[in-house]
Amino acid sequence: MLVWVVLVFTTVLSVHMWLWSKGLLLSRLTDIANISEEKNLPFVMWFGPSPVLIFVDIDDVKAVTNAFVDKPYYYSFGKIWLGEGLVTASVPIWKHNIKILSGTFTSSVVAGYQSVYNAQAQRLVSTLRARAGAEPFDALHILALVTLETICQTALGECGVSERIVSKEYYNAFDRAVTLLMARGLNLLLHPDAVYRLTPGHREITNCVGLMHSIADTIIAKRRKEWDEKKKQGLKDAKESGNFDQTRFKSFLEILFEISERDPSMTPQQVRAEVDTILVAGQETVATALFYALLMIGCHSDVQHRLYSE
Numbered sequence: 001m002l003v004w005v006v007l008v009f010t011t012v013l014s015v016h017m018w019l020w021s022k023g024l025l026l027s028r029l030t031d032i033a034n035i036s037e038e039k040n041l042p043f044v045m046w047f048g049p050s051p052v053l054i055f056v057d058i059d060d061v062k063a064v065t066n067a068f069v070d071k072p073y074y075y076s077f078g079k080i081w082l083g084e085g086l087v088t089a090s091v092p093i094w095k096h097n098i099k100i101l102s103g104t105f106t107s108s109v110v111a112g113y114q115s116v117y118n119a120q121a122q123r124l125v126s127t128l129r130a131r132a133g134a135e136p137f138d139a140l141h142i143l144a145l146v147t148l149e150t151i152c153q154t155a156l157g158e159c160g161v162s163e164r165i166v167s168k169e170y171y172n173a174f175d176r177a178v179t180l181l182m183a184r185g186l187n188l189l190l191h192p193d194a195v196y197r198l199t200p201g202h203r204e205i206t207n208c209v210g211l212m213h214s215i216a217d218t219i220i221a222k223r224r225k226e227w228d229e230k231k232k233q234g235l236k237d238a239k240e241s242g243n244f245d246q247t248r249f250k251s252f253l254e255i256l257f258e259i260s261e262r263d264p265s266m267t268p269q270q271v272r273a274e275v276d277t278i279l280v281a282g283q284e285t286v287a288t289a290l291f292y293a294l295l296m297i298g299c300h301s302d303v304q305h306r307l308y309s310e
């Protein structure tokens with residue numbers, strides 16, 4: 001009975017929050033985080049019948065995440081887009097893939113992306129500089145596009161990425177799909193699949209994901225062909241010279257191709273799921289972190305001056 005009362009109450013509350021006061025959720029989360037920090041205690045919030053735990057002590061986080069690997073049911077909302085990629089995978093698939101991916105996607109691979117990061121940082125600075133001193137503008141939009149481009153370059157290894165991958169169409173579909181997933185997550189009425197399938201949101205996300213999947217499939221097929229040819233050429237060169245070049249840039253996609261050679265569970269569908277997951281996991285997070293960092297620096301002019309001097 002209590003569970004039903006909580007469920008009905010939180011449903012009404014979540015619909016209210018979503019429809020009438022989008023800022024309220026963030027402000028409530030901030031309040032809860034502040035209380036937890038002040039008291040140095042964990043906090044539990046009920047999202048319908050599911051508990052959401054809030055911790056401030058890193059050791060508590062470690063203990064709980066080691067004990068409960070399974071994700072809550074609402075992570076499955078993302079499967080339409082991310083399939084069995086790392087964030088949305090079921091436990092047996094996650095355990096298998098996290099081991100092989102963390103063993104292969106090492107810090108030296110990430111270090112190989114430095115030139116992409118540098119070039120993209122320059123690009124971001126020029127774009128922002130061109131807008132400085134003029135009308136107010138939405139910096140998050142610019143940051144989101146630059147981070148999406150950067151991650152496409154490192155994950156897919158594509159140059160000239162702006163025109164080919166991050167077309168306006170792809171960017172809009174990406175942005176809209178993230179918004180629709182968040183909207184569903186925050187509205188308990190939309191949680192049951194049977195209900196969600198009847199909504200315009202479901203039709204829209206299906207279209208957005210269809211477009212992104214078809215772009216990803218085209219790129220993956222092209223890169224796979226190039227990779228097969230490069231590999232053949234590489235083996236031929238290595239046989240002639242007696243060594244392999246280990247220092248070159250290696251995209252995340254190439255790593256997945258290598259894994260697929262020795263692990264049959266890394267099917268073409270799984271390759272796409274992991275690539276889509278990296279794009280989503282690495283884009284929104286970095287863009288938002290940069291956005292708030294800029295906002296905070298702007299609010300604290302002493303920090304801004306120290307940064308300039310440095």
Ligand code: HEM
Nearest residue numbers: 071086087088094098151277278279281282283285286289
């Ligand atoms: C400021 C930047 C970032 C923040 C705040 C952040 C935060 C997080 C959080 C909280 C999770 C756990 C999600 C969950 O399971 O509920 C996560 C997972 C993940 N993140 Fe990040 N992330 C950031 C950047 C990135 C980047 C740049 C990448 C990749 C290029 C990335 C890839 C991933 C992946 C693959 C997972 C899933 C890991 C797994 O479940 O095994 N993240 N991230």
